[in-house]
Amino acid sequence: MDLGIAGKVALVSGGSAGVGLAAAKSLAREGCDVCVSSRSPERLADAVVELQEFGHVVHAVLADVEDPDAARRVVEETRDVVGPVDILVAGAGGPPAGPFGEAGLDDWDVAVQRNLLGTVRLMRAVLPDMRSRGWGRIVTITGRSAREALDDLALSNATRPAVAGIVRTLAREVGGEGVLVNNVMPGPFHTERLREPADFEEVIAGRTEGVPVGRAGRPEEIGDVVAFLASERASFVNGISMLVDGGESRVIA
Numbered sequence: 001m002d003l004g005i006a007g008k009v010a011l012v013s014g015g016s017a018g019v020g021l022a023a024a025k026s027l028a029r030e031g032c033d034v035c036v037s038s039r040s041p042e043r044l045a046d047a048v049v050e051l052q053e054f055g056h057v058v059h060a061v062l063a064d065v066e067d068p069d070a071a072r073r074v075v076e077e078t079r080d081v082v083g084p085v086d087i088l089v090a091g092a093g094g095p096p097a098g099p100f101g102e103a104g105l106d107d108w109d110v111a112v113q114r115n116l117l118g119t120v121r122l123m124r125a126v127l128p129d130m131r132s133r134g135w136g137r138i139v140t141i142t143g144r145s146a147r148e149a150l151d152d153l154a155l156s157n158a159t160r161p162a163v164a165g166i167v168r169t170l171a172r173e174v175g176g177e178g179v180l181v182n183n184v185m186p187g188p189f190h191t192e193r194l195r196e197p198a199d200f201e202e203v204i205a206g207r208t209e210g211v212p213v214g215r216a217g218r219p220e221e222i223g224d225v226v227a228f229l230a231s232e233r234a235s236f237v238n239g240i241s242m243l244v245d246g247g248e249s250r251v252i253a
Contacts, residue, residue, distance in 0.1 A: 001233060003030045003227060003228065003230075003231035003232060003233050004231055004232030004233060005027070005030050005031065005032055005086075005087065005227075005230060005231050005232065006030060006031025006032070007031060007032070007033070008031075008032045008033070008086040008087055008230075009032065009033050009034075009035070009078065009082050009083040009084060009085055009086045009087070010024070010027040010028075010032040010033070010034050010035070010085070010086065010087040010088075010089065010230070011034075011035045011036075011037070011074065011075065011078050011085045011087070011088050011089070011122075011126070012024040012027070012034060012035070012036045012037070012089040012091070013037050013065060013074070013088075013089065013090050013091055013092065013118070013119075013122055014037070014038060014065075014090075014091040014092045014093065014141075015034075015036030015037060015038060015047060015089070015091075016036055016037075016038035016040055016043035016044045016046070016047040016060075017038070017040070017043050017047070017191070018093075018189075018191035018219070019091060019141055019186055019189060019191060019219065019222050019223070020036070020038075020089065020091045020141065021036070021047050021050070021219070022189075022191075022219035022220055022222055022223030022226075023089045023091070023139075023141070023222070023223045023226040023227065024036050024047065024051055024089070024223075025050065025051065025054070025219075025220070025223055026220065026223030026224050026226060026227035027087065027089070027223075027226070027227050027230065028051050028054035028056055028058070029054055029227075030227055030231070031056065032056065032086075032087065033056050033057035033058070033082050033083065034051055034056065034057070034058055034059075034082075035058075035059040035060070035061060035074075035077075035078040035081070035082050035085075036048070036051070036058075036059075036060050036061075037060070037061040037062070037063045037065075037070075037074045038060075038062070038063070039062065039063065039064040039065075041062055044060040044062060045060070047060065048060050057082055059077075059078065059081045059082050061073070061074045061077050061078070065092055065113070065114055065118030065119075065121070065122070066110065066113040066114050066118065068117075068121065070118070070121070071118065071121035071122045071124070071125045072121070072125050074122070074125075075122070075125035075126055076125075079129070084129040084133070085126045085129060085130070085136075086130070086133075086135065086136060086137065087136070087137045087138075087139070087230045088122060088123070088126045088136075088137070088138045088139070089139045089140075089141065089226055089230070090118075090119045090122045090123070090138065090139070090140045090141065091140070091141030092114050092115055092118055092119070093114070094115070094143060094153075094156050094160075095107070095110070095111035095114070095115055095155035095156055095159065096155065097152050097153055097156075098152055098153075098154065098155070099152055099154055100154040103154055103155055107155060108155065111155040111156075111158070111159050112159060115142075115155075115156070115159040115160065115163070116159045116162050116163060119140055119163055119166070120166065123138060123166070123170065123181075126138070127174065127179070130174075130177075130178075130179045131174060131177050131179060133178075134177060134178040135178045135179070136174075136178065136179035136180070137179070137180055137181075137182075137229065137230040137231075138167075138170070138179070138180070138181040138182070139181075139182050139183070139184060139226050139229050139230055140163050140164075140167055140181075140182075140183045140184070141183075141184050141186065141226070142160040142163050142164060142183055142184070142185050142241075143156060143160055143185055143186060144185055144187060144243065144245060144248070144249055145157045145160040145161070146160035146161050146163065146164040146183065146185050146241055147161075147164070147185060147241060147243065147249060147251050148249060148251050160185075163183065164183050164185075164241045167181050167182060167183040167239065167241065168239045168241075171238045171239030172239060175238045175239070180229075180234070180235070180237065180238045181238065181239060182229045182234075182237060182238065182239065182240050182241075182242065183240065183241040183242070184222065184225060184226055184229065184241075184242050184244060185241055185242065185243045185244065185245070186217070186222050186244050186245065187211065187216075187217065187243070187244060187245025187246055187248045187249070188207045188208055188211065188216040188217065188245070188246075188248070189216055189217040189218070189219055189221075189222055190216050190217065190218060190219060191219060208246075210248055211245065211246040211247065211248045212246060212247035212248070213246040213247060214246075215246070216246075217244065217245075217246060221244070222244050225242065225244050229242070
């Protein structure tokens with residue numbers, strides 16, 4: 001299926017590893033020129049090498065979304081080097097796990113800046129160009145905690161639903177201008193974060209025990225969902241929060 005986005009410019013925040021990198025690869029595979037941003041120079045360099053294999057323009061910007069000025073700078077540099085952003089994929093690593101009582105005010109500040117306001121700033125930075133051209137796609141990446149409260153994830157349970165609420169709100173505001181806004185909620189995927197613990201195999205077994213398909217997802221499986229939502233083929237999909245978790249969630253609505 002031709003997704004109709006060859007030649008579009010995609011900006012992927014948090015695009016140097018994990019789900020973000022998977023999304024960047026799927027978009028590059030569909031013919032997009034891609035800019036990835038991250039706060040890790042080493043991972044950015046590796047990501048550029050991997051993305052260049054698709055034969056399109058690739059650019060990287062070192063930035064931390066906790067910095068209030070980062071979104072504007074990343075979007076401006078993307079525009080100057082690659083072109084105006086047609087597709088924004090806004091993701092960031094999840095906040096630390098832990099119950100409410102263990103999270104200090106500093107932890108809350110970091111979580112809000114990284115997982116909520118960083119996304120808001122990116123949206124605000126790309127919207128003027130998208131609206132002026134009458135075409136744009138914004139896809140946020142959150143997690144199951146945007147739909148249901150998960151144990152020991154107090155910070156995530158607060159910030160992820162806030163992003164989903166913004167997605168629904170903005171989708172209603174700008175959908176009539178050709179700008180579509182959606183949210184993706186990944187379940188367990190074989191990414192660097194899941195592979196970090198020393199007892200990797202045990203963690204995988206425990207993490208996928210409740211997944212009906214019986215395994216963790218492959219990175220390209222989430223990347224391709226993001227690419228579809230960013231495409232012309234999804235031109236009537238707007239304001240949704242889509243679970244991509246192998247059926248793990250029990251929530252009906």
